Amino acid sequence: MARMKLEDLRRKREELKARSKETNYIKVGMSTCGLAAGAQETYDIFKEEIERLGLDIKLKKCGCLGMCFAEPLVEVALEGLPTVIYGKVDVATAHRIVDEHICSKRIVNDHVYELHIKE
């Protein structure tokens, strides 16, 4: 990418905005708090499972979602289901998310955490 001028930046931002409406993704909180709680292992499980099962879902990383008491935190968005934040997602829970949420479209028990934020 070459150095941009003002107009380039504007154009690029608009393009990116149009593209950024992703509907299917798994997002893992990978800041220090998440990593200390095992977010890397969790991430790796999702990566392996997505490849193994050939799932059409994007795997992403993000920073701290704030609920450090429930790390590792994972946000899952899938068409037809509410976007949920799962907490305390260890390796076993990551497998359950793939099997139950992604494959069977059933939200996993005991791991949903909700955060109320005003914009």
Next chain:
Amino acid sequence: MLKPFEKIVFIKDTNAVKADLTRHYAGIFSKYVRPLIEDRKVFVVQAADLGIYGEGLVIKIWPNNIYYANVKEEDIAEIVERSIVGDEVVDRLAFSPDAKQVRVVLRNCGVIDPEEIDEYLARDGYAAVEKVLSSMSPEDVIEELKKSGLRGRGGGGFPTWMKWNFARNVQSDQKYIICNADEGDPGAYMDRSVLEGDPHSVIEGMIVGGYAIGASKGYFYIRAEYPLAIERVQRAIDQAYEYGLLGEDILGSGFSFDLEIRLGAGAFVCGEETALIASIEGKRGTPRPRPPYPSIKGLWGKPTVINNVETLANVPVILSRGGDWFSTIGTETSKGTKVFALTGKVRNSGLIEVPMGTTLREIVMKVGGGVVGGKKIKAVQTGGPSGGVIPENLLDTPVDYENLRRLGSIMGSGGMIVMNEEDCMVDIAKFYLKFCVDESCGKCAPCRIGGYQLLGLLEKITMGEGEEEDLEKISLICQAMQKASLCGLGQTAPNPVISTMRYFREEYEEHVKEKMCRSGKCKRLIRYEIIQEKCVRCGMCYINCPVEAITGSKAKGFVIQQDKCVKCGKCYEVCKFGAILIGSKEPVEHRI
């Protein structure tokens, strides 16, 4: 392809402190809707936390996003009939979750991938740089900040526009802007989270700051203990260079700005601005007297603005959305939001952002979900080692710079530690003071000697050797340190001592006069005893004592051998019958 459920019901017992009845209620609910579940019409989920506390059984129904609170078992049939089978709301049970958090600084944290500049751009990233460089003069930028009312988030709360304006008005061939990411308060990690979760927002704040004051060079001063933050900031800087957002002639505007990282070795005092400057210059990180202030004479003698990470992360939003918008959030004197690292005896510890003016009680109870184990809250500590404690009866105070100062604490950088009955206030004061004594650079005597002497007195008191004159001596040394220390470290190090003495004097007196610590924290002042009348001789304490200090048998009963006891409190913890007593150092009367 599997058909998704039409409705999803989230269930949570929000009164759960010890016994959680979520599963029980979910079972009842499921019974009512079994045929619907089989038809994939509805699915019932036991949630872990709906962000609502103390409202009994809470039920959320998706996709209508109906919330019901304080639901009783007998209400379930009606909810199923009207809101699951039908699409109505049962008004009498309807509840709207009260969102206490507002995200300005953390707007992108946990949302975007911090390693991808494109994700930042897609969230209106670098729109402030674009706006400033294309349509605003440096004076306009400072004016906008003035309107916003933004004050420094590094602790002092100095108006940001004023600092920028001082530096702007000094004539100099070279000026600098520095981002203070030294974050040394124990328990605080707001700045780390911002740098790790949204590094571009801070870079953008620095570019705008550089433009406003006329600096062509900026530094991030980040402690080396933050390797991931360093890595992500470096990556973000590289990406910004590649896109033409840093370096020569940014976006073709003619403005040039370079940015570099400098690592700190983790000394607390290097967060102090003059020590920080010395450290960047390659000198020993010790403070120097001010004035001259860095905005007049800073790094290498040039005008330098030093701002905290969170202060800078606010800047792009202020310029994009306007100072007027920003100033609608917060209180009269303190605008915007504040990020806190909420920790200690709170159920949900984590990173939170609330508008200034939110009360401490709302923060602990509504955002933090209350105190762990349902215990009584004793105090909230803010401002880290430079701050103080705010007792339970003052928790309804709205958080802003002035209120916290009036109560003998400070806003600080945003550490907030919740304390309950198990915390000893003398011990807390000793902990923070010990931190400052360890971190004192030793340059000035009031801090070096005063801190050491003060700590000695607190240690004496917690060891059960305190005398009444000690309390008087403590006050005197505190005053001397506050008045005579060279920098903020020594000036504020006595704050935790002063504020615990102010609100919890009776605990100090108990330690000194009665040689007792009510919380059981000061090991030398307590003694564990078995209350024989309550003891059922189950032997749990006997089995669990790590030093075999409990002797006896199930037939004869058990006794704690005081000479062997290490006061670990294990027996107290495992006794289910409340038969272990924490008493003062002197033997308890009612023994057999």
